[in-house]
Amino acid sequence: MNFFGYERPDGRVGIRNKVLILPTCACSQETCRIVSEQVEGTCYVGNTAGCSEVEENLKICTEMYSGFAANPNIYGTVMIGLGCEGCTPESMKEAILKKTNKPLEVFVIQEEGGTVNTINKAVKAARKMVQDASLVQKKEFPLSELFLGVECGGSDATSGLAANPVVGNVSDRLVDAGGSAVMSETTEFIGAEHILAKRAATPEIKKQIIGICKDLEEHLANVNQNLRTGQPTPGNKEGGISTIEEKSLGCIYKGGSRPIVEVLEYAQMPTKKGALIMDSPGFDVASVTAMVAGGAQAIIFTTGRGTPTGNIIAPVIKVTGNSKTFQRMKDNIDFDASVVLSGEQTIDQCGQALFEELVAVANGKVTKAEAFGFNECSMQRICKFI
Amino acid sequence: MRIRAILLQPVDKVVTVVDDVHAGDTVFYQKEGQEVEVEAREEVPAFHKVAVVDLKDGEEVIKYGQVIGAMMSDAKKGDWISHKNVRSLPRNYDEEC
Numbered sequence: 001m002n003f004f005g006y007e008r009p010d011g012r013v014g015i016r017n018k019v020l021i022l023p024t025c026a027c028s029q030e031t032c033r034i035v036s037e038q039v040e041g042t043c044y045v046g047n048t049a050g051c052s053e054v055e056e057n058l059k060i061c062t063e064m065y066s067g068f069a070a071n072p073n074i075y076g077t078v079m080i081g082l083g084c085e086g087c088t089p090e091s092m093k094e095a096i097l098k099k100t101n102k103p104l105e106v107f108v109i110q111e112e113g114g115t116v117n118t119i120n121k122a123v124k125a126a127r128k129m130v131q132d133a134s135l136v137q138k139k140e141f142p143l144s145e146l147f148l149g150v151e152c153g154g155s156d157a158t159s160g161l162a163a164n165p166v167v168g169n170v171s172d173r174l175v176d177a178g179g180s181a182v183m184s185e186t187t188e189f190i191g192a193e194h195i196l197a198k199r200a201a202t203p204e205i206k207k208q209i210i211g212i213c214k215d216l217e218e219h220l221a222n223v224n225q226n227l228r229t230g231q232p233t234p235g236n237k238e239g240g241i242s243t244i245e246e247k248s249l250g251c252i253y254k255g256g257s258r259p260i261v262e263v264l265e266y267a268q269m270p271t272k273k274g275a276l277i278m279d280s281p282g283f284d285v286a287s288v289t290a291m292v293a294g295g296a297q298a299i300i301f302t303t304g305r306g307t308p309t310g311n312i313i314a315p316v317i318k319v320t321g322n323s324k325t326f327q328r329m330k331d332n333i334d335f336d337a338s339v340v341l342s343g344e345q346t347i348d349q350c351g352q353a354l355f356e357e358l359v360a361v362a363n364g365k366v367t368k369a370e371a372f373g374f375n376e377c378s379m380q381r382i383c384k385f386i
Numbered sequence: 387m388r389i390r391a392i393l394l395q396p397v398d399k400v401v402t403v404v405d406d407v408h409a410g411d412t413v414f415y416q417k418e419g420q421e422v423e424v425e426a427r428e429e430v431p432a433f434h435k436v437a438v439v440d441l442k443d444g445e446e447v448i449k450y451g452q453v454i455g456a457m458m459s460d461a462k463k464g465d466w467i468s469h470k471n472v473r474s475l476p477r478n479y480d481e482e483c
Contacts, residue, residue: 157402157433160450161392191474192452194482207483214479228474240402240434242447242467243474246454304433322433341392341404 001177003362004138005072005145005297010100012072013145015297015362016315017136018043019129020077021122022069024092025050025061025085031115032080035122041130042078043312045377049385050087056382061087064267064379066095067293069104071313075133076103078126080118083110099269103129144178144273146362149291149299149314150254151184153284155232156239156304160250162321162340162350163302169351170300170358171256171275180273182264182291183255186212187231187282191245192252199275201259208263212279231282235305254302266380267293285309286378288316298361300354308332309376310369315361318368319354334368389426391415391436395451400435400467402449407436413464427464435467447472 006014021036021044023029029047036044045068050061065087069077077096081089089108096104105125112118150167152159171181189196193213200206220227232241241247261274267290270276278294280287284307288299292314299316301307306329310316320326323338335357339345345353361367387408391401393415401415407430414423415438424438435449441461446453455472465471 161394161402190477191454193477195452197482210479210482213477217477232469237469240431240468242435242469242472243455245452245474246449249450249452249454
């Protein structure tokens with residue numbers, strides 16, 4: 001099986017073909033929004049940070065926003081900075097150029113002399129880039145060019161019994177075809193990390209998997225917090241998940257069963273292909289965002305309670321194992337995996353159907369979150385603003 | 387009423403019911419090819435857990451063949467097992483490495 005995608009000059013393949021209007025910091029995000037609203041074919045992502053941050057937070061911001069620009073669904077990027085921010089336009093540009101050689105234009109509000117001048121120039125650059133992007137013709141590529149992110153949010157007890165095992169089956173199918181699948185959400189490894197660690201391709205990767213869980217708990221203990229006060233969430237508990245262990249044991253199914261070949265930092269691009277782990281929070285939006293920054297072209301997102309969130313760069317396919325949720329939230333959910341719980345289909349049969357849906361979305365089928373134009377974006381941070 | 391439930395591993399001490407359960411309902415599930423029944427002692431919402439053995443305060447609760455926490459009070463076979471009577475346990479990461 002193949003799919004039709006957009007070849008990029010850096011060798012990667014996109015499944016969407018958008019121009020990104022990228023803010024380096026909070027002070028330029030509104031200018032980016034206005035530019036994007038004026039040019040059809042562009043998208044923008046919000047940025048509520050990028051300045052007055054400790055070094056580690058600036059590093060995360062640079063990794064994440066440069067990753068958005070490098071994501072293969074993006075044809076090229078118009079970056080807008082303010083001029084005095086911690087995440088400097090120069091450092092962001094440098095980070096982008098390290099990851100990709102795709103088209104990039106940079107405008108700095110203080111240098112251009114204010115918002116109107118910046119918008120004037122940026123709109124012209126964006127229009128030109130959209131026109132250039134429209135000339136890229138789709139070509140046929142093998143599935144080994146696909147990089148999938150798997151996510152869960154608003155879980156209930158059906159997530160671990162149906163939706164996540166089905167997504168794990170899809171993850172295995174893609175890895176077997178030579179592609180990549182990344183599972184994130186370190187919080188939701190806790191209590192199941194010993195099982196996940198058994199999938200490690202090397203003893204070093206095993207240590208890393210256990211290590212990111214230990215680090216998260218210690219990080220929170222250092223500020224006198226315990227993740228068990230917020231995980232499981234009230235909705236998880238109402239949906240039949242009692243403890244973080246129970247949540248995690250259900251969550252890790254979505255990563256499938258293939259050897260884990262790399263453990264990535266938050267928003268980091270992988271260097272290997274296959275089954276991957278990314279260190280991210282259990283907060284789904286901040287986790288999806290990081291996997292997209294890491295280069296995932298599509299996300300499969302399971303939910304039991306039902307959630308609407310999407311991503312402006314990568315299509316998000318919503319899957320539920322709860323038939324009532326599917327009926328109640330048809331506007332938001334793309335795929336019904338409750339047939340596994342009712343016994344109508346096996347996990348493998350349902351996995352095959354979801355895999356075909358993934359390929360359809362790669363070929364251009366618009367997901368429900370995509371049709372709404374949902375643009376949730378959230379970034380992990382290590383500590384307070386300064 | 388008879389309500390179907392799912393036992394994930396033979397060692398599990400709880401099953402997941404696939405529909406709402408009322409007190410007195412019969413919950414049935416498959417265990418190693420045999421159908422097993424347990425009478426529900428209270429109302430249990432769909433996809434929540436029902437104990438299939440008596441559980442003591444402090445005892446480990448097993449689902450997926452794994453420990454999902456420890457009981458905070460005694461429970462009888464047929465009781466609803468939820469966040470109200472199970473608590474999470476601390477991990478020992480150094481031992482796992």
